[in-house]
Amino acid sequence: MLAGLLFAVQETNDRPERLTATLPFGGVTLLEYQARLLIEAGAAQIVILVARLTPELLGAVTRIGRRGVAVDAVRHVSEAAAKLHPLARLLVLADGLITTERVVGSLASEGGDALLVVPQADAGAVFERVGGGQAWAGVARLDPRRLTEAARLPRDYDAQSTLLRVAEQARAVHVLLPAEALAHGHGIERDAAALDRRGRAVLAAIVSDRRGWFDRQLVAPLARVTLPAMVERGWSGTATAAAGCVLGLTGLAAIALGWSTAGLSAAFIACLVLALGTTLSGLRDEPRIEQTQRVAGLTLPALAALFLGAAESGRAGNLTALAVAAALVTLAALAQRAGTERIRRWWWGSAPAVLLIVTLATAAHWPLSGMAVAAAYATATLAAAIERLRR
The missing domain is CATH 1.20.120.1760 (CDP-alcohol phosphotransferase transmembrane (TM) domain)
Structure with missing residues (x-):
């Protein structure tokens, strides 16, 4: 069974009090777009880690549930761990991530812990650094036990960063992001204007990815x-x-x-x-x-x-x-x-x-x-x- 983990925690830099996950993207919210990528990759359950429940976020969660998957909004990593089946494969997308179905699908197969990475020289400012001169590209395949391990750490730690560090300690395999993915708009954004510009490249790549x-x-x-x-x-x-x-x-x-x-x-x-x-x-x-x-x-x-x-x-x-x-x-x-x-x-x-x-x-x-x-x-x-x- 494949499950997905999304984050709706970070606020936008240019729109105070607005969550990045609720910004418009492709006619829906960014959170809904990410959920669609997970569903197309085969996810039957989606857990959303939220900082607070805004009206825009509640509407997005409701619409995701209409796509026929189980959706749960939680406030802490321990609650997310309790919602998941222990034998599930967990596909994680970073808060504010914009990418394509092909990139997400590359980690949706069977296997152990894996992090999609880019060389640090090509990484943007919001890409989190990992070992080996590389940065996390915003997609990970993890064992649900990583959530349990992250839940043991102090609650005031950033959940996404904590989960990434736990995965690194578990010696997650690094999978290099294809070079063309960056040209097709793959990235993490915190600004509404930058999200709109990057979204244009991703919209075109959605069709260009077909064979x-x-x-x-x-x-x-x-x-x-x-x-x-x-x-x-x-x-x-x-x-x-x-x-x-x-x-x-x-x-x-x-x-x-x-x-x-x-x-x-x-x-x-x-x-x-x-x-x-x-x-x-x-x-x-x-x-x-x-x-x-x-x-x-x-x-x-x-x-x-x-x-x-x-x-x-x-x-x-x-x-x-x-x-x-x-x-x-x-x-x-x-x-x-x-x-x-x-x-x-x-x-x-x-x-x-x-x-x-x-x-x-x-x-x-x-x-x-x-x-x-x-x-x-x-x-x-x-x-x-x-x-x-x-x-």
Whole structure:
């Protein structure tokens, strides 16, 4: 069982009486964002060590509990130790930490005590120093017994620093933070303005961390420009879902009316909008809207291919194009199902990537050839995924 430990103790430097954990981040509070990272890493329980219960903090704790995990707010390390199962693996995130799912997931596996560290020369002022000329990067995997050991020390000690020192005394393994993580915004902040600036880099990195070439080369650059502005303006996931679905339905209607290139282009743009909306809804803790957009982003390319196949078969007077479209959809669906994020390679296809191939070929007046090439690409992806799974 994996459990998470968060801190809501430190106040911000530029907003007196405001806890850093309750500052806005990605449309929610920083504490909620950290909790989402823990949940996606597999945490079934989250304990939050608090200095005081403010209205903003109470609201954040309530919203975290709606995600289906057990949440407890405690005031002392001894209370946190009492809440945890003795056999649990404890994943700890520092107060004010901003990072990505990939960084947190790197310590979520089985193993003994481990601290994520950076060279002291690269560490910011708020990174706590540990041995060997290194500093703690804000993520740790600990045995719950470390909480019991920390609870034996005086209550006026800083809980986070105390826990870190106890882990060091237990000879926790040092795991070096990947160099690119710092460039993607990983850090600890105590200022609201600095948190906003660093958050922009992390928002873009959320999409950039995905392994497929389509997300890295097309969605990520678009996300760097649009996501921070959407979050700042309070753009909701529902509005993004509505825009994407309307644009997608318009594209399907255009294909049915014979405007294949325009319709496929509209459907492809709709897939980009839905991809951004899925990330935005995940940040805003809108699981239903997030799932709706994810399903729509996979269904729309399939419908566009089938509509194109039907239109081309109608013009040719035979069912060849429709048969090729049906084969393409089947192969792409199987490849999508088999190619999980854990085993995915950068060149593998996805539903929007396949739609891009068909759209470009149709614009060049080769719709049938485009569907055939896309089907071959989906076949290669499926074959590679099967081989990865066999290993």
